[in-house]
Amino acid sequence: MPKLSIVIPCYFNEANIPITARELIANEALFPPEVTFEYVLVDDGSRDNTLRELLTFRAAYPDKVRVVELAGNVGSYNAIVAGMEHATGDCLAIITADMQDPPELMVQMYEYWKKGLKLIIGNRQDREETGLQKFFANTFHALMKRIALPNIPDGGFDFVFFDRHVAEEILRLKERNSNIFYLMVWLGYPYVNIPYVRRKRKLGKSRWTLQKKVKLLIDSIMAFSFFPIRAISVLGILLGFGALFYGIYIAVLKELGDIQVEGWTALMVVMLFVAAFQMIALGIIGEYVWRGLDAARKRPLYVVQQVYEQSNLGADRQLPQS
Structure with a gap:
Protein backbone atom coordinates (compact mmCIF):
# COMPACT_ATOMS: atom_id res chain seq x y z
CA MET A 1 0.00 0.00 0.00
CA PRO A 2 1.44 3.41 -0.94
CA LYS A 3 2.16 5.72 1.95
CA LEU A 4 1.80 9.48 1.61
CA SER A 5 3.80 11.71 3.97
CA ILE A 6 2.47 15.25 4.25
CA VAL A 7 5.12 17.66 5.53
CA ILE A 8 3.90 20.88 7.15
CA PRO A 9 6.23 23.58 8.54
CA CYS A 10 4.59 25.44 11.44
CA TYR A 11 5.56 28.81 12.86
CA PHE A 12 3.18 30.76 15.11
CA ASN A 13 0.22 28.73 13.80
CA GLU A 14 -1.66 27.90 17.00
CA ALA A 15 -4.95 29.27 15.62
CA ASN A 16 -4.62 27.35 12.35
CA ILE A 17 -3.58 23.89 13.55
CA PRO A 18 -7.03 22.65 14.74
CA ILE A 19 -8.66 23.68 11.44
CA THR A 20 -5.75 22.33 9.40
CA ALA A 21 -5.95 19.00 11.22
CA ARG A 22 -9.67 18.63 10.54
CA GLU A 23 -9.28 19.49 6.86
CA LEU A 24 -6.40 17.07 6.38
CA ILE A 25 -8.22 14.18 8.05
CA ALA A 26 -11.38 14.91 6.06
CA ASN A 27 -9.32 15.03 2.87
CA GLU A 28 -8.27 11.39 3.35
CA ALA A 29 -11.75 10.25 2.28
CA LEU A 30 -11.09 11.59 -1.23
CA PHE A 31 -8.15 9.21 -1.77
CA PRO A 32 -8.33 5.57 -2.86
CA PRO A 33 -8.69 3.22 0.14
CA GLU A 34 -5.25 1.68 -0.36
CA VAL A 35 -3.42 4.93 0.52
CA THR A 36 -2.08 5.32 4.06
CA PHE A 37 -1.16 8.67 5.55
CA GLU A 38 1.60 10.15 7.66
CA TYR A 39 1.62 13.76 8.84
CA VAL A 40 5.01 15.23 9.70
CA LEU A 41 4.49 18.59 11.40
CA VAL A 42 7.58 20.63 12.18
CA ASP A 43 7.46 23.29 14.89
CA ASP A 44 9.98 25.85 13.66
CA GLY A 45 10.81 27.40 17.04
CA SER A 46 7.37 28.92 17.62
CA ARG A 47 6.94 30.87 20.83
CA ASP A 48 3.17 30.60 21.04
CA ASN A 49 1.06 27.49 21.65
CA THR A 50 1.74 25.92 18.25
CA LEU A 51 3.53 22.92 19.78
CA ARG A 52 0.66 22.31 22.19
CA GLU A 53 -1.83 22.25 19.31
CA LEU A 54 0.42 19.93 17.32
CA LEU A 55 0.64 17.52 20.23
CA THR A 56 -3.16 17.63 20.58
CA PHE A 57 -3.44 16.60 16.93
CA ARG A 58 -0.87 13.86 17.52
CA ALA A 59 -2.74 12.60 20.57
CA ALA A 60 -5.92 12.23 18.49
CA TYR A 61 -4.12 10.31 15.72
CA PRO A 62 -0.99 8.80 17.29
CA ASP A 63 -0.57 6.20 14.56
CA LYS A 64 -0.20 8.73 11.74
CA VAL A 65 1.03 12.04 13.21
CA ARG A 66 4.67 12.79 13.93
CA VAL A 67 5.71 16.09 15.50
CA VAL A 68 9.26 17.38 15.08
CA GLU A 69 10.19 20.14 17.49
CA LEU A 70 13.18 22.23 16.43
CA ALA A 71 15.39 23.91 19.00
CA GLY A 72 15.07 27.32 17.33
CA ASN A 73 13.67 29.13 14.34
CA VAL A 74 15.61 28.20 11.19
CA GLY A 75 13.18 29.31 8.50
CA SER A 76 10.42 27.43 6.73
CA TYR A 77 12.68 25.89 4.06
CA ASN A 78 15.04 24.33 6.58
CA ALA A 79 12.02 23.19 8.59
CA ILE A 80 10.72 21.48 5.45
CA VAL A 81 14.06 19.68 5.07
CA ALA A 82 13.73 18.50 8.68
CA GLY A 83 10.25 17.19 7.92
CA MET A 84 11.44 15.42 4.79
CA GLU A 85 14.21 13.73 6.75
CA HIS A 86 11.70 12.35 9.26
CA ALA A 87 9.11 11.33 6.65
CA THR A 88 8.86 7.65 5.69
CA GLY A 89 6.32 7.73 2.85
CA ASP A 90 6.67 6.44 -0.70
CA CYS A 91 5.55 9.88 -1.86
CA LEU A 92 5.53 13.22 -0.09
CA ALA A 93 3.60 16.47 -0.21
CA ILE A 94 4.42 19.89 1.22
CA ILE A 95 1.59 22.19 2.22
CA THR A 96 1.33 25.26 4.44
CA ALA A 97 -0.24 25.16 7.89
CA ASP A 98 -2.65 28.02 7.17
CA MET A 99 -4.58 26.05 4.50
CA GLN A 100 -4.20 28.74 1.85
CA ASP A 101 -3.50 25.89 -0.56
CA PRO A 102 -6.39 23.44 -1.24
CA PRO A 103 -5.52 20.01 0.22
CA GLU A 104 -8.06 18.33 -2.09
CA LEU A 105 -5.67 19.06 -4.95
CA MET A 106 -3.40 16.33 -3.57
CA VAL A 107 -5.81 13.70 -4.88
CA GLN A 108 -5.16 14.78 -8.46
CA MET A 109 -1.44 15.02 -7.68
CA TYR A 110 -1.47 11.46 -6.38
CA GLU A 111 -3.03 10.21 -9.63
CA TYR A 112 -0.19 11.81 -11.60
CA TRP A 113 2.34 10.20 -9.25
CA LYS A 114 0.77 6.78 -9.85
CA LYS A 115 1.36 7.34 -13.59
CA GLY A 116 5.10 7.64 -12.95
CA LEU A 117 5.69 11.37 -12.55
CA LYS A 118 8.14 12.15 -9.78
CA LEU A 119 7.21 15.82 -9.33
CA ILE A 120 3.80 17.46 -9.43
CA ILE A 121 3.50 21.19 -8.80
CA GLY A 122 0.48 23.14 -7.69
CA ASN A 123 1.20 26.59 -9.11
CA ARG A 124 -0.64 29.73 -8.15
CA GLN A 125 -2.60 30.88 -11.19
CA ASP A 126 -3.93 33.72 -9.07
CA ARG A 127 -4.24 34.64 -5.40
CA GLU A 128 -6.95 36.20 -3.31
CA GLU A 129 -4.48 38.51 -1.58
CA THR A 130 -4.21 42.05 -2.85
CA GLY A 131 -1.78 44.95 -2.58
CA LEU A 132 1.96 44.70 -2.01
CA GLN A 133 1.91 41.02 -1.04
CA LYS A 134 0.50 39.98 -4.40
CA PHE A 135 2.75 42.42 -6.27
CA PHE A 136 5.90 41.17 -4.54
CA ALA A 137 5.06 37.50 -5.17
CA ASN A 138 4.28 38.02 -8.86
CA THR A 139 7.38 40.19 -9.41
CA PHE A 140 9.62 37.70 -7.60
CA HIS A 141 8.57 34.68 -9.63
CA ALA A 142 8.56 36.60 -12.92
CA LEU A 143 12.13 37.76 -12.20
CA MET A 144 13.28 34.24 -11.31
CA LYS A 145 11.70 32.82 -14.46
CA ARG A 146 13.51 35.38 -16.58
CA ILE A 147 17.04 35.27 -15.13
CA ALA A 148 17.37 31.94 -13.35
CA LEU A 149 14.97 29.07 -14.11
CA PRO A 150 12.97 29.60 -17.30
CA ASN A 151 11.23 26.22 -16.91
CA ILE A 152 9.42 27.05 -13.65
CA PRO A 153 5.65 27.55 -13.95
CA ASP A 154 4.15 31.02 -13.98
CA GLY A 155 2.79 32.43 -10.75
CA GLY A 156 5.17 30.68 -8.37
CA PHE A 157 4.57 27.66 -6.17
CA ASP A 158 5.17 26.20 -2.73
CA PHE A 159 2.62 23.37 -2.88
CA VAL A 160 4.29 20.26 -4.29
CA PHE A 161 3.82 16.50 -4.45
CA PHE A 162 6.89 14.39 -5.18
CA ASP A 163 8.40 10.95 -5.17
CA ARG A 164 10.60 9.57 -2.42
CA HIS A 165 13.53 9.62 -4.83
CA VAL A 166 13.23 13.40 -5.22
CA ALA A 167 13.23 13.79 -1.43
CA GLU A 168 16.39 11.70 -1.16
CA GLU A 169 18.14 13.85 -3.76
CA ILE A 170 17.21 17.05 -1.91
CA LEU A 171 18.43 15.60 1.38
CA ARG A 172 21.66 14.46 -0.24
CA LEU A 173 22.39 17.96 -1.56
CA LYS A 174 21.80 19.66 1.81
CA GLU A 175 21.93 23.09 0.19
CA ARG A 176 21.81 26.12 2.44
CA ASN A 177 20.59 29.64 1.63
CA SER A 178 18.62 28.27 -1.29
CA ASN A 179 15.04 27.77 -2.46
CA ILE A 180 13.97 24.18 -1.90
CA PHE A 181 11.07 24.33 -4.36
CA TYR A 182 13.19 25.70 -7.18
CA LEU A 183 15.78 23.07 -6.31
CA MET A 184 13.21 20.36 -7.06
CA VAL A 185 12.71 21.80 -10.54
CA TRP A 186 16.48 22.22 -10.97
CA LEU A 187 16.92 18.45 -10.50
CA GLY A 188 15.54 18.08 -14.00
CA TYR A 189 12.71 15.59 -13.56
CA PRO A 190 9.73 16.09 -15.88
CA TYR A 191 6.84 17.58 -13.96
CA VAL A 192 3.24 18.58 -14.42
CA ASN A 193 1.80 21.73 -12.90
CA ILE A 194 -1.79 22.13 -11.73
CA PRO A 195 -2.99 25.75 -11.55
CA TYR A 196 -5.18 26.92 -8.67
CA VAL A 197 -6.18 30.11 -6.88
CA ARG A 198 -4.42 30.62 -3.58
CA ARG A 199 -6.80 31.40 -0.76
CA LYS A 200 -6.62 34.42 1.48
CA ARG A 201 -5.32 33.75 4.97
CA LYS A 202 -8.26 33.73 7.41
CA LEU A 203 -6.63 33.17 10.80
CA GLY A 204 -3.45 34.42 12.40
CA LYS A 205 -0.83 36.79 11.07
CA SER A 206 1.70 35.85 8.44
CA ARG A 207 5.28 35.80 9.72
CA TRP A 208 6.61 36.06 6.16
CA THR A 209 8.13 39.49 6.72
CA LEU A 210 9.61 41.84 4.14
CA GLN A 211 13.09 41.02 5.43
CA LYS A 212 12.50 37.30 4.86
CA LYS A 213 11.12 37.98 1.39
CA VAL A 214 14.17 40.03 0.41
CA LYS A 215 16.50 37.31 1.71
CA LEU A 216 14.58 34.69 -0.26
CA LEU A 217 14.92 36.81 -3.40
CA ILE A 218 18.69 37.17 -2.93
CA ASP A 219 19.14 33.50 -2.02
CA SER A 220 17.12 32.32 -5.02
CA ILE A 221 18.95 34.50 -7.52
CA MET A 222 22.40 33.60 -6.23
CA ALA A 223 21.61 29.90 -5.91
CA PHE A 224 20.34 29.47 -9.45
CA SER A 225 21.74 32.29 -11.55
CA PHE A 226 25.08 33.85 -12.45
CA LYS A 298 29.04 22.58 7.44
CA ARG A 299 26.87 23.65 10.33
CA PRO A 300 23.56 21.74 10.56
CA LEU A 301 20.57 23.26 8.81
CA TYR A 302 18.56 22.72 11.97
CA VAL A 303 18.77 21.21 15.44
CA VAL A 304 15.97 18.88 16.53
CA GLN A 305 15.02 19.22 20.15
CA GLN A 306 12.46 16.41 20.31
CA VAL A 307 10.55 14.09 18.04
CA TYR A 308 7.12 12.96 19.19
CA GLU A 309 6.21 9.68 17.52
CA GLN A 310 5.14 6.11 18.09
CA SER A 311 7.76 3.52 18.96
CA ASN A 312 7.62 -0.02 17.65
CA LEU A 313 5.92 -1.08 20.86
CA GLY A 314 3.17 1.46 20.42
CA ALA A 315 4.20 3.72 23.29
CA ASP A 316 4.69 7.40 22.76
CA ARG A 317 8.30 8.50 22.84
CA GLN A 318 10.22 11.73 22.75
CA LEU A 319 13.56 11.59 21.02
CA PRO A 320 16.08 14.36 21.66
CA GLN A 321 18.16 14.81 18.53
CA SER A 322 20.63 17.19 17.00
Whole structure:
Protein backbone atom coordinates (compact mmCIF):
# COMPACT_ATOMS: atom_id res chain seq x y z
CA MET A 1 0.00 0.00 0.00
CA PRO A 2 1.44 3.41 -0.94
CA LYS A 3 2.16 5.72 1.95
CA LEU A 4 1.80 9.48 1.61
CA SER A 5 3.80 11.71 3.97
CA ILE A 6 2.47 15.25 4.25
CA VAL A 7 5.12 17.66 5.53
CA ILE A 8 3.90 20.88 7.15
CA PRO A 9 6.23 23.58 8.54
CA CYS A 10 4.59 25.44 11.44
CA TYR A 11 5.56 28.81 12.86
CA PHE A 12 3.18 30.76 15.11
CA ASN A 13 0.22 28.73 13.80
CA GLU A 14 -1.66 27.90 17.00
CA ALA A 15 -4.95 29.27 15.62
CA ASN A 16 -4.62 27.35 12.35
CA ILE A 17 -3.58 23.89 13.55
CA PRO A 18 -7.03 22.65 14.74
CA ILE A 19 -8.66 23.68 11.44
CA THR A 20 -5.75 22.33 9.40
CA ALA A 21 -5.95 19.00 11.22
CA ARG A 22 -9.67 18.63 10.54
CA GLU A 23 -9.28 19.49 6.86
CA LEU A 24 -6.40 17.07 6.38
CA ILE A 25 -8.22 14.18 8.05
CA ALA A 26 -11.38 14.91 6.06
CA ASN A 27 -9.32 15.03 2.87
CA GLU A 28 -8.27 11.39 3.35
CA ALA A 29 -11.75 10.25 2.28
CA LEU A 30 -11.09 11.59 -1.23
CA PHE A 31 -8.15 9.21 -1.77
CA PRO A 32 -8.33 5.57 -2.86
CA PRO A 33 -8.69 3.22 0.14
CA GLU A 34 -5.25 1.68 -0.36
CA VAL A 35 -3.42 4.93 0.52
CA THR A 36 -2.08 5.32 4.06
CA PHE A 37 -1.16 8.67 5.55
CA GLU A 38 1.60 10.15 7.66
CA TYR A 39 1.62 13.76 8.84
CA VAL A 40 5.01 15.23 9.70
CA LEU A 41 4.49 18.59 11.40
CA VAL A 42 7.58 20.63 12.18
CA ASP A 43 7.46 23.29 14.89
CA ASP A 44 9.98 25.85 13.66
CA GLY A 45 10.81 27.40 17.04
CA SER A 46 7.37 28.92 17.62
CA ARG A 47 6.94 30.87 20.83
CA ASP A 48 3.17 30.60 21.04
CA ASN A 49 1.06 27.49 21.65
CA THR A 50 1.74 25.92 18.25
CA LEU A 51 3.53 22.92 19.78
CA ARG A 52 0.66 22.31 22.19
CA GLU A 53 -1.83 22.25 19.31
CA LEU A 54 0.42 19.93 17.32
CA LEU A 55 0.64 17.52 20.23
CA THR A 56 -3.16 17.63 20.58
CA PHE A 57 -3.44 16.60 16.93
CA ARG A 58 -0.87 13.86 17.52
CA ALA A 59 -2.74 12.60 20.57
CA ALA A 60 -5.92 12.23 18.49
CA TYR A 61 -4.12 10.31 15.72
CA PRO A 62 -0.99 8.80 17.29
CA ASP A 63 -0.57 6.20 14.56
CA LYS A 64 -0.20 8.73 11.74
CA VAL A 65 1.03 12.04 13.21
CA ARG A 66 4.67 12.79 13.93
CA VAL A 67 5.71 16.09 15.50
CA VAL A 68 9.26 17.38 15.08
CA GLU A 69 10.19 20.14 17.49
CA LEU A 70 13.18 22.23 16.43
CA ALA A 71 15.39 23.91 19.00
CA GLY A 72 15.07 27.32 17.33
CA ASN A 73 13.67 29.13 14.34
CA VAL A 74 15.61 28.20 11.19
CA GLY A 75 13.18 29.31 8.50
CA SER A 76 10.42 27.43 6.73
CA TYR A 77 12.68 25.89 4.06
CA ASN A 78 15.04 24.33 6.58
CA ALA A 79 12.02 23.19 8.59
CA ILE A 80 10.72 21.48 5.45
CA VAL A 81 14.06 19.68 5.07
CA ALA A 82 13.73 18.50 8.68
CA GLY A 83 10.25 17.19 7.92
CA MET A 84 11.44 15.42 4.79
CA GLU A 85 14.21 13.73 6.75
CA HIS A 86 11.70 12.35 9.26
CA ALA A 87 9.11 11.33 6.65
CA THR A 88 8.86 7.65 5.69
CA GLY A 89 6.32 7.73 2.85
CA ASP A 90 6.67 6.44 -0.70
CA CYS A 91 5.55 9.88 -1.86
CA LEU A 92 5.53 13.22 -0.09
CA ALA A 93 3.60 16.47 -0.21
CA ILE A 94 4.42 19.89 1.22
CA ILE A 95 1.59 22.19 2.22
CA THR A 96 1.33 25.26 4.44
CA ALA A 97 -0.24 25.16 7.89
CA ASP A 98 -2.65 28.02 7.17
CA MET A 99 -4.58 26.05 4.50
CA GLN A 100 -4.20 28.74 1.85
CA ASP A 101 -3.50 25.89 -0.56
CA PRO A 102 -6.39 23.44 -1.24
CA PRO A 103 -5.52 20.01 0.22
CA GLU A 104 -8.06 18.33 -2.09
CA LEU A 105 -5.67 19.06 -4.95
CA MET A 106 -3.40 16.33 -3.57
CA VAL A 107 -5.81 13.70 -4.88
CA GLN A 108 -5.16 14.78 -8.46
CA MET A 109 -1.44 15.02 -7.68
CA TYR A 110 -1.47 11.46 -6.38
CA GLU A 111 -3.03 10.21 -9.63
CA TYR A 112 -0.19 11.81 -11.60
CA TRP A 113 2.34 10.20 -9.25
CA LYS A 114 0.77 6.78 -9.85
CA LYS A 115 1.36 7.34 -13.59
CA GLY A 116 5.10 7.64 -12.95
CA LEU A 117 5.69 11.37 -12.55
CA LYS A 118 8.14 12.15 -9.78
CA LEU A 119 7.21 15.82 -9.33
CA ILE A 120 3.80 17.46 -9.43
CA ILE A 121 3.50 21.19 -8.80
CA GLY A 122 0.48 23.14 -7.69
CA ASN A 123 1.20 26.59 -9.11
CA ARG A 124 -0.64 29.73 -8.15
CA GLN A 125 -2.60 30.88 -11.19
CA ASP A 126 -3.93 33.72 -9.07
CA ARG A 127 -4.24 34.64 -5.40
CA GLU A 128 -6.95 36.20 -3.31
CA GLU A 129 -4.48 38.51 -1.58
CA THR A 130 -4.21 42.05 -2.85
CA GLY A 131 -1.78 44.95 -2.58
CA LEU A 132 1.96 44.70 -2.01
CA GLN A 133 1.91 41.02 -1.04
CA LYS A 134 0.50 39.98 -4.40
CA PHE A 135 2.75 42.42 -6.27
CA PHE A 136 5.90 41.17 -4.54
CA ALA A 137 5.06 37.50 -5.17
CA ASN A 138 4.28 38.02 -8.86
CA THR A 139 7.38 40.19 -9.41
CA PHE A 140 9.62 37.70 -7.60
CA HIS A 141 8.57 34.68 -9.63
CA ALA A 142 8.56 36.60 -12.92
CA LEU A 143 12.13 37.76 -12.20
CA MET A 144 13.28 34.24 -11.31
CA LYS A 145 11.70 32.82 -14.46
CA ARG A 146 13.51 35.38 -16.58
CA ILE A 147 17.04 35.27 -15.13
CA ALA A 148 17.37 31.94 -13.35
CA LEU A 149 14.97 29.07 -14.11
CA PRO A 150 12.97 29.60 -17.30
CA ASN A 151 11.23 26.22 -16.91
CA ILE A 152 9.42 27.05 -13.65
CA PRO A 153 5.65 27.55 -13.95
CA ASP A 154 4.15 31.02 -13.98
CA GLY A 155 2.79 32.43 -10.75
CA GLY A 156 5.17 30.68 -8.37
CA PHE A 157 4.57 27.66 -6.17
CA ASP A 158 5.17 26.20 -2.73
CA PHE A 159 2.62 23.37 -2.88
CA VAL A 160 4.29 20.26 -4.29
CA PHE A 161 3.82 16.50 -4.45
CA PHE A 162 6.89 14.39 -5.18
CA ASP A 163 8.40 10.95 -5.17
CA ARG A 164 10.60 9.57 -2.42
CA HIS A 165 13.53 9.62 -4.83
CA VAL A 166 13.23 13.40 -5.22
CA ALA A 167 13.23 13.79 -1.43
CA GLU A 168 16.39 11.70 -1.16
CA GLU A 169 18.14 13.85 -3.76
CA ILE A 170 17.21 17.05 -1.91
CA LEU A 171 18.43 15.60 1.38
CA ARG A 172 21.66 14.46 -0.24
CA LEU A 173 22.39 17.96 -1.56
CA LYS A 174 21.80 19.66 1.81
CA GLU A 175 21.93 23.09 0.19
CA ARG A 176 21.81 26.12 2.44
CA ASN A 177 20.59 29.64 1.63
CA SER A 178 18.62 28.27 -1.29
CA ASN A 179 15.04 27.77 -2.46
CA ILE A 180 13.97 24.18 -1.90
CA PHE A 181 11.07 24.33 -4.36
CA TYR A 182 13.19 25.70 -7.18
CA LEU A 183 15.78 23.07 -6.31
CA MET A 184 13.21 20.36 -7.06
CA VAL A 185 12.71 21.80 -10.54
CA TRP A 186 16.48 22.22 -10.97
CA LEU A 187 16.92 18.45 -10.50
CA GLY A 188 15.54 18.08 -14.00
CA TYR A 189 12.71 15.59 -13.56
CA PRO A 190 9.73 16.09 -15.88
CA TYR A 191 6.84 17.58 -13.96
CA VAL A 192 3.24 18.58 -14.42
CA ASN A 193 1.80 21.73 -12.90
CA ILE A 194 -1.79 22.13 -11.73
CA PRO A 195 -2.99 25.75 -11.55
CA TYR A 196 -5.18 26.92 -8.67
CA VAL A 197 -6.18 30.11 -6.88
CA ARG A 198 -4.42 30.62 -3.58
CA ARG A 199 -6.80 31.40 -0.76
CA LYS A 200 -6.62 34.42 1.48
CA ARG A 201 -5.32 33.75 4.97
CA LYS A 202 -8.26 33.73 7.41
CA LEU A 203 -6.63 33.17 10.80
CA GLY A 204 -3.45 34.42 12.40
CA LYS A 205 -0.83 36.79 11.07
CA SER A 206 1.70 35.85 8.44
CA ARG A 207 5.28 35.80 9.72
CA TRP A 208 6.61 36.06 6.16
CA THR A 209 8.13 39.49 6.72
CA LEU A 210 9.61 41.84 4.14
CA GLN A 211 13.09 41.02 5.43
CA LYS A 212 12.50 37.30 4.86
CA LYS A 213 11.12 37.98 1.39
CA VAL A 214 14.17 40.03 0.41
CA LYS A 215 16.50 37.31 1.71
CA LEU A 216 14.58 34.69 -0.26
CA LEU A 217 14.92 36.81 -3.40
CA ILE A 218 18.69 37.17 -2.93
CA ASP A 219 19.14 33.50 -2.02
CA SER A 220 17.12 32.32 -5.02
CA ILE A 221 18.95 34.50 -7.52
CA MET A 222 22.40 33.60 -6.23
CA ALA A 223 21.61 29.90 -5.91
CA PHE A 224 20.34 29.47 -9.45
CA SER A 225 21.74 32.29 -11.55
CA PHE A 226 25.08 33.85 -12.45
CA PHE A 227 23.29 37.05 -13.45
CA PRO A 228 24.71 39.27 -10.63
CA ILE A 229 28.32 38.36 -11.42
CA ARG A 230 27.72 38.65 -15.17
CA ALA A 231 26.09 42.06 -14.64
CA ILE A 232 29.19 43.26 -12.78
CA SER A 233 31.40 42.08 -15.65
CA VAL A 234 29.26 43.72 -18.31
CA LEU A 235 28.99 47.03 -16.44
CA GLY A 236 32.72 46.95 -15.74
CA ILE A 237 33.47 46.51 -19.45
CA LEU A 238 31.07 49.31 -20.38
CA LEU A 239 32.63 51.64 -17.82
CA GLY A 240 36.07 50.68 -19.10
CA PHE A 241 35.16 51.58 -22.68
CA GLY A 242 33.54 54.78 -21.44
CA ALA A 243 36.71 55.69 -19.56
CA LEU A 244 38.83 54.88 -22.62
CA PHE A 245 36.79 57.07 -24.96
CA TYR A 246 36.62 59.86 -22.40
CA GLY A 247 40.40 59.67 -21.95
CA ILE A 248 40.88 59.96 -25.72
CA TYR A 249 38.50 62.91 -25.74
CA ILE A 250 40.48 64.64 -22.96
CA ALA A 251 43.78 63.98 -24.76
CA VAL A 252 42.44 65.50 -27.98
CA LEU A 253 41.20 68.58 -26.11
CA LYS A 254 44.60 68.98 -24.48
CA GLU A 255 46.35 68.83 -27.81
CA LEU A 256 43.95 71.45 -29.18
CA GLY A 257 44.45 73.64 -26.12
CA ASP A 258 40.75 73.67 -25.25
CA ILE A 259 40.99 72.30 -21.69
CA GLN A 260 39.75 74.79 -19.13
CA VAL A 261 39.71 74.76 -15.34
CA GLU A 262 35.95 74.08 -15.23
CA GLY A 263 34.82 70.51 -14.83
CA TRP A 264 34.76 69.96 -11.07
CA THR A 265 31.06 68.95 -11.09
CA ALA A 266 31.49 66.45 -13.92
CA LEU A 267 34.60 65.00 -12.25
CA MET A 268 32.80 64.49 -8.94
CA VAL A 269 29.80 62.89 -10.64
CA VAL A 270 32.07 60.39 -12.41
CA MET A 271 34.00 59.61 -9.23
CA LEU A 272 30.86 59.09 -7.18
CA PHE A 273 29.32 56.89 -9.86
CA VAL A 274 32.41 54.70 -10.13
CA ALA A 275 32.76 54.48 -6.34
CA ALA A 276 29.09 53.47 -6.01
CA PHE A 277 29.54 50.81 -8.67
CA GLN A 278 32.60 49.44 -6.88
CA MET A 279 30.75 49.21 -3.56
CA ILE A 280 27.79 47.45 -5.16
CA ALA A 281 30.14 45.04 -6.92
CA LEU A 282 31.96 44.31 -3.66
CA GLY A 283 28.62 43.73 -1.95
CA ILE A 284 27.50 41.22 -4.58
CA ILE A 285 30.83 39.41 -4.49
CA GLY A 286 30.64 39.44 -0.69
CA GLU A 287 27.24 37.70 -0.82
CA TYR A 288 28.76 34.87 -2.87
CA VAL A 289 31.81 34.65 -0.60
CA TRP A 290 29.64 34.53 2.52
CA ARG A 291 27.56 31.72 1.06
CA GLY A 292 30.72 29.80 0.28
CA LEU A 293 31.93 30.31 3.85
CA ASP A 294 28.59 29.24 5.25
CA ALA A 295 28.70 26.04 3.19
CA ALA A 296 32.32 25.35 4.19
CA ARG A 297 31.44 25.51 7.90
CA LYS A 298 29.04 22.58 7.44
CA ARG A 299 26.87 23.65 10.33
CA PRO A 300 23.56 21.74 10.56
CA LEU A 301 20.57 23.26 8.81
CA TYR A 302 18.56 22.72 11.97
CA VAL A 303 18.77 21.21 15.44
CA VAL A 304 15.97 18.88 16.53
CA GLN A 305 15.02 19.22 20.15
CA GLN A 306 12.46 16.41 20.31
CA VAL A 307 10.55 14.09 18.04
CA TYR A 308 7.12 12.96 19.19
CA GLU A 309 6.21 9.68 17.52
CA GLN A 310 5.14 6.11 18.09
CA SER A 311 7.76 3.52 18.96
CA ASN A 312 7.62 -0.02 17.65
CA LEU A 313 5.92 -1.08 20.86
CA GLY A 314 3.17 1.46 20.42
CA ALA A 315 4.20 3.72 23.29
CA ASP A 316 4.69 7.40 22.76
CA ARG A 317 8.30 8.50 22.84
CA GLN A 318 10.22 11.73 22.75
CA LEU A 319 13.56 11.59 21.02
CA PRO A 320 16.08 14.36 21.66
CA GLN A 321 18.16 14.81 18.53
CA SER A 322 20.63 17.19 17.00
